[in-house]
Amino acid sequence: MTFRRYRAVAKKEFLHILRDWRSLFAALAMPLVLLLLFGYALTLDVDRIATYVYDQDGTPESRELVERFRGSRYFDVLAMVGDYQTVERGIDTSRILLGVVIPNDFSSNVLSGKEADVQLLLDGSDSNTASLALGYAEGLMQMYALEVQNRAQNQKGMGHPGPAVDARIRVWYNSELQSKNYIVPGLIAVILMIIAALLTSLTIAREWENGTMEQLLSTPLRPAELLLGKLSAFFVLGLVDTVIAIFVGVVVFEVPLRGNPLFLLAASSIFLFGALCWGILISTVARSQLMAYQMGILSSFLPAFLLSGFVYAIENMPPVIRLLTYIIPARYFVTILKGIFLKGAGPEVLWGPLALLCVYAAVVFFLATKRLRQKVA
Amino acid sequence: MPENAVEVRGLVKRFGDFHAVDDVSFEVSRGEIFGFLGPNGAGKSTTIRILCGLLSPTAGEARVGGYDVATEAEQVKENIGYMSQKFSLYDDLAVEENIDFFSGVYGVRREIRETRKEYVLKMAGLENRRGDMTRLLAGGWKQRLALGCAILHEPPILFLDEPTSGVDPIARRTFWDLIYQLAEAGNTVFVSTHYMDEAEYCHRIALMYRGRIVALGAPAELKRSLNLPSMEDVFISRIEEEERRTA
Ligand SMILES: Nc1ncnc2c1ncn2[C@@H]1O[C@H](COP(=O)(O)OP(=O)(O)O)[C@@H](O)[C@H]1O
Numbered sequence: 260m261t262f263r264r265y266r267a268v269a270k271k272e273f274l275h276i277l278r279d280w281r282s283l284f285a286a287l288a289m290p291l292v293l294l295l296l297f298g299y300a301l302t303l304d305v306d307r308i309a310t311y312v313y314d315q316d317g318t319p320e321s322r323e324l325v326e327r328f329r330g331s332r333y334f335d336v337l338a339m340v341g342d343y344q345t346v347e348r349g350i351d352t353s354r355i356l357l358g359v360v361i362p363n364d365f366s367s368n369v370l371s372g373k374e375a376d377v378q379l380l381l382d383g384s385d386s387n388t389a390s391l392a393l394g395y396a397e398g399l400m401q402m403y404a405l406e407v408q409n410r411a412q413n414q415k416g417m418g419h420p421g422p423a424v425d426a427r428i429r430v431w432y433n434s435e436l437q438s439k440n441y442i443v444p445g446l447i448a449v450i451l452m453i454i455a456a457l458l459t460s461l462t463i464a465r466e467w468e469n470g471t472m473e474q475l476l477s478t479p480l481r482p483a484e485l486l487l488g489k490l491s492a493f494f495v496l497g498l499v500d501t502v503i504a505i506f507v508g509v510v511v512f513e514v515p516l517r518g519n520p521l522f523l524l525a526a527s528s529i530f531l532f533g534a535l536c537w538g539i540l541i542s543t544v545a546r547s548q549l550m551a552y553q554m555g556i557l558s559s560f561l562p563a564f565l566l567s568g569f570v571y572a573i574e575n576m577p578p579v580i581r582l583l584t585y586i587i588p589a590r591y592f593v594t595i596l597k598g599i600f601l602k603g604a605g606p607e608v609l610w611g612p613l614a615l616l617c618v619y620a621a622v623v624f625f626l627a628t629k630r631l632r633q634k635v636a
Numbered sequence: 637m638p639e640n641a642v643e644v645r646g647l648v649k650r651f652g653d654f655h656a657v658d659d660v661s662f663e664v665s666r667g668e669i670f671g672f673l674g675p676n677g678a679g680k681s682t683t684i685r686i687l688c689g690l691l692s693p694t695a696g697e698a699r700v701g702g703y704d705v706a707t708e709a710e711q712v713k714e715n716i717g718y719m720s721q722k723f724s725l726y727d728d729l730a731v732e733e734n735i736d737f738f739s740g741v742y743g744v745r746r747e748i749r750e751t752r753k754e755y756v757l758k759m760a761g762l763e764n765r766r767g768d769m770t771r772l773l774a775g776g777w778k779q780r781l782a783l784g785c786a787i788l789h790e791p792p793i794l795f796l797d798e799p800t801s802g803v804d805p806i807a808r809r810t811f812w813d814l815i816y817q818l819a820e821a822g823n824t825v826f827v828s829t830h831y832m833d834e835a836e837y838c839h840r841i842a843l844m845y846r847g848r849i850v851a852l853g854a855p856a857e858l859k860r861s862l863n864l865p866s867m868e869d870v871f872i873s874r875i876e877e878e879e880r881r882t883a
């Protein structure tokens with residue numbers, strides 16, 4: 260291992276990166292675009308849903324329900340209307356998304372603990388938004404119904420079912436509060452995995468295709484020097500991408516960064532190095548750039564997306580798949596990111612997954628150099 | 637440094653059950669310009685790649701600069717310069733950047749790096765185009781630059797695989813002048829070609845056909861022994877005989 264040879268490779272790779280400005284631009288824009296794209300798709304929160312309320316009951320109970328709708332940031336009660344047609348027309352003309360019709364037996368049903376049928380009219384043309392609106396409205400009404408019953412029971416002096424009711428309410432409310440803060444850190448892990456694997460996956464295949472590999476192999480350059488040189492150049496690019504991704508997460512998605520930013524960067528560096536090594540390994544296996552590209556996308560995106568615990572909880576997976584997640588580096592990085600972002604965790608808590616990421620990087624790097632040496636012979 | 641720069645004995649390279657190199661033996665002495673001739677697919681490149689440590693032989697032995705190519709590839713690589721059949725510099729690097737890169741990879745000492753660079757630029761006639769992108773160079777200049785990058789570390793033995801294919805006659809002439817200069821400076825030059833006229837420029841040649849060497853010797857000697865006027869006639873007669881023999 261000679262520093263001089265390693266440095267020559269690193270410098271040359273930097274020049275390649277700088278000369279290919281189209282790829283450079285893509286590499287820098289990718290974290291931004293992917294984060295915004297996936298981030299907004301996955302953390303879609305609907306708020307200020309335009310609503311008409313038709314209160315046929317006109318009792319204190321029904322008025323209290325209406326106040327709940329008014330008080331929620333998810334609903335914007337534009338008007339109280341006096342007939343059904345106005346509600347329908349509102350939906351037809353897209354003035355409102357939701358119509359709430361409270362029947363005249365609402366208060367008596369609620370107070371007697373029977374099911375209180377409130378009619379919800381929805382504009383289903385955007386089914387996603389409609390189902391979210393439905394979810395919020397049902398949650399709000401359920402909470403209200405439980406509270407009213409609770410109150411009624413307390414007045415009659417019948418026990419204290421308080422905590423059970425509380426728990427259900429919490430679930431309703433958390434489902435949405437969770438999404439952004441939990442999804443964005445996971446997304447950063449997935450995106451960095453994709454970018455890193457793509458950055459490096461082409462690099463060796465390109466040397467083979469251009470015939471320059473043959474030239475390199477005739478020189479005293481060693482596989483480890485070649486790979487480390489290449490990794491260094493891409494590492495710098497990957498680090499810039501990491502900073503962009505974290506910045507977007509914090510500034511655009513307002514994910515709280517409770518941990519130490521420097522520790523976050525250091526942990527990301529370890530993950531990044533392993534992910535870059537993975538791309539290099541693919542590159543030594545693939546014969547053509549096209550094949551390397553496809554293998555790079557599939558082998559980085561799918562496992563990181565599906566098996567990292569970012570979208571699907573690992574505890575709920577079948578045992579075989581759960582075992583598989585242990586070899587997915589994104590799994591550890593998702594844990595680390597959530598820990599640093601949301602809990603402000605430091606190395607003393609996260610050393611386990613960090614150590615595993617180091618092991619992963621070392622193993623993959625070793626395999627890549629071995630593979631390159633084999634191909635030479 | 638042993639007397640023979642290259643020694644090959646019973647060399648065989650099989651790809652599956654195809655014999656690309658079939659029991660080849662020859663020697664190249666120091667300072668010699670050794671020509672490797674033969675039609676496409678004869679096995680020239682395969683032999684050269686084995687000698688450069690890029691391919692491992694199926695059987696037989698090959699020593700380059702006294703080192704065994706199969707077991708001492710590292711030492712072999714320190715002592716050779718190789719120019720592959722396909723142009724293999726970086727198109728997106730400037731002339732000078734390619735030189736700097738190979739200088740680093742060959743581990744050229746810092747003190748002599750600038751001198752070597754100037755020497756190569758002068759040799760390739762690119763002193764005034766050092767900042768140009770390599771992709772913009774015409775064929776002859778590219779070839780000379782590739783040669784220059786292969787000799788930055790002053791290797792005693794050079795392997796040039798069809799270095800003049802696809803360049804114009806004048807550039808070919810200039811290139812051969814460079815080969816002569818290198819040989820006069822004491823380097824061994826192992827060069828393959830499929831141009832008949834280039835055979836005459838070599839001190840000795842080996843004619844390769846279907847993986848075997850069918851003629852070996854100095855051009856004048858070969859012509860005399862077969863009593864034929866040109867190298868072209870020598871080739872044809874040797875190949876015809878080989879066809880008869882294997883038929
Ligand atoms: N890696 C390889 N795998 C299979 N066949 C090969 C390989 N390399 C070369 N060959 C075959 O070996 C023969 C000799 O090739 P080569 O040495 O390149 O010939 P030349 O350089 O004389 O034109 C050709 O038929 C070629 O197809």
Ligand SMILES: [Mg+2]
Nearest residue numbers: 680681721798
């Ligand atoms: Mg050839």
